[in-house]
Amino acid sequence: MVAYIIGIILVVIVLIIVGLVFRKRAYDMVDRLESWKLDIMDRNVASQLGRVKNLNLTGETQEKFETWKERWETILNKELPDIEENLFDAEQAADRYQFTKSKKVLSKGEQILNSIENDIKRILQEVDELLAAEASSRKDIEEIQPGLKILRKEISQNRYQFGKAESHFDKQIDELEAAVEQYEELAMSGNYIQAAQLVNEMKADMEVLDVQIKAFPEIYKQCKHDLPAQLDELLSGIKSMEDDGYRVGHLAFEKEIRTYQDRLLDGVRSLNEGNTSEVEKVMIEIEERIKEMYELLEKEALAKNYLETKFSGYQFSLDKLSNSFYDTKKEVEHLKQAYYFEDADMERYLSLEKTVTKLKDQLDDIAEELENDDTAHTEIREQVEEGFTQIEELEERHEAFKKQIQNLRKDELEAKAKLSEMHDQLYDVKRKLKKSNIPGVPNYIWSMLETASNKNKRVIVTIENQPLDMSEVQQSLGEAKKSVDHVIEQTDFMLEQAYLTEQVIQYANRYRSSNPILAAKLAESERLFRSYEYELALEQAAKAIEEVEPGALKRIESTQSVMAE
Known part of the structure; x- marks a missing residue:
């Protein structure tokens, strides 16, 4: 019985200790939330909102300011006092050992304080964004206005360099100036965010316009004067080359040049309307093609000069090889009566004969092509250069073959010498045996x-x-x-x-x-x-x-x- 009573007493003591611990935790939580509430009340949010009063409190700005102010007053006058009552209720519940209720009330209070913190942070961030947008757009507009005057002045002083595109660029400047006025209206009506967005668009448009205006005179000059002059000069040069006997007709450059001239005329019309991007692509294409044309014409001129200086040498080299091979051919016919030729040797000989014959036929074709005007000198040059390579290779093969057939006699003499030597050796053996x-x-x-x-x-x-x-x-x-x-x-x-x-x-x-x-x-x-x-x-x-x-x-x-x- 005594043990039972002692057990009850111990349980009661434990419960009392546990209750005291939980109550201490509740009190600590109440103190922390109370400190948090006081910290929020002491914050100078109202002064931060007061910075907005320096702006035009109309339109969008006024709406935002009223919303921020109303939310801050709600926090101060309602939500924070409600938090105070919640904390008092939580403390009383803890005194009565109603820990579940106390915890629930404190959790709700913490959620409200977190929400308040987030709202304050959002309000201050929006205030900063509004002020920054206003300051940035005001600074940008102060740079845009004189920039537009400089662009208009540059166009007016160099009108001849812009042609009919002058009106296009003037119109774009007018549109930007109208956008400046629109900015002023938005700023006066307190719509600073919209005004900032408009200024950003104006900056981007002005940067593009500035690049176009600075680049336009050179593009216009290239498209209207320089490139057409280069094409005319190229066309004249082609005609002069044709008169001098150069074979450039197969290149069909004249038709291509006419096409480029028409495209440049279309480009000038596009430039007069202020369009530069597509025209620049066409100009780059024409410049590269003109360079290629000159390279091909130069190649044709070099080929003609090459043939004039090298073709006679090519004929001489081929005739020399042909005559030399003819001598070899007669020698082979003679040797075939005395010596047996291996199949591999005959294949090399026939291959030489076939290649020499082919080169001689090709020489006749080249000579005929030089007489006619149908084949380009560049193409004929390639044939002659390849022919020189083949002649050099054939000369090496021919020399090797000649040495080979010459070795037939040499091998025969060496065989007879060895036979005589072996005959003497046998005689010496017999003599040695007799002695x-x-x-x-x-x-x-x-x-x-x-x-x-x-x-x-x-x-x-x-x-x-x-x-x-x-x-x-x-x-x-x-x-x-x-x-x-x-x-x-x-x-x-x-x-x-x-x-x-x-x-x-x-x-x-x-x-x-x-x-x-x-x-x-x-x-x-x-x-x-x-x-x-x-x-x-x-x-x-x-x-x-x-x-x-x-x-x-x-x-x-x-x-x-x-x-x-």
Whole structure:
């Protein structure tokens, strides 16, 4: 029971503490909103609104001022006092521990104060905007008025430079001056925002007008005088070139120039009405095209001069190449009787012949074009320049081909020289074998000699064939060379083995009487030696001496090498 009472007491204490905390929070909120309310009441909004009184309080300005003033008075006389009552109600509710009600009342009060803050901020911003708009537009209008006088003066003093467009620009200045009067009316009636918008439009229009007026005299002069004069001069130059034999008719410039002259006349009419943008585009197009025309005419003049100085040289170069190729052609016909030409060589030859013929035909066409007036010199020049390039390339190919056919004879002579050399080499091998003191020559050496000799004969047959096929000659020559080199190598090796065998046997004879086994092996080696089995004989003798005196074979080989040197 006691514990139950203590628990109740503790709960009550906790509730009291919680209530005190919530009440403290409510009081703090009331104090904060009260301070906020007092801060708003102390603000000098009325003096800020008083700045507007320096303007004309009529029309739009008066309406705005009345609206701002009414809203501020509502804040001071109604909304802020209502906030005071709300704060008192919230404080009483907190005293009675009606925290939900207190919180609701305080939340509503905070919302009202936020709304008031936003309204004050908006009012002051609108006031600043109105005053800034009035000051800015007044400053701009003070610059616009003298600017319009300067523009009108510039037109009146240079009327001849504007032609009929003078009335157009005067009308635009009149419209701007009328806009200035409209601004004055709007300002007098207190419509400063509309007046500021009007001034901004006037500034933009005046900037455009100022640019047009300053640029117009030069545009008008270019369109009416300068460009027509340039076109007349260009047309006269074209006629003079035609009289001097230049082929410019294919360019069709005369018709194009007439079209541009008509477009310039239309441009002058547009300028008299004050329209410059489209005319400027046409003028830029004509200026660029005149430049292009002069470049093309200059190109035609250079081409004519080029042909007058280079065409005879082109004829000479082509004739020289043609004559040189004719000599080559006769040589090829002669060589074809003695030599076989590969397909690739004949293709190169026929390609040269075809290109030379084509250039000669083209030369006739060019000569005919020069006689007639149908083809432009620039086009003919391109053909001649390309022809020079082809001649240079053909000369290189022709020289390479001539060297190639000249090499046919050279290769034939070299093949015969190599054949003679190999014949001498075989003779030397046979002579070397006869002079050697060996018991006899193994059959495989005679067989290789016969093979090499037959291959040499095969080379002779291929060389004597008509027409001569050098690829076949080179192939048979290579096979014969390989066979001759092989027989020389094998013969030298066989003789070295035979001589070394003799040396080994002679060296081993010192042990013969004292070593029956060695004597038997040497006897076998001598038998093989006499049977022309020199490799086996050397192997038998070397084995026998190495068993008795290790390292003896190397010493015998070294001695033989020194003697051979």
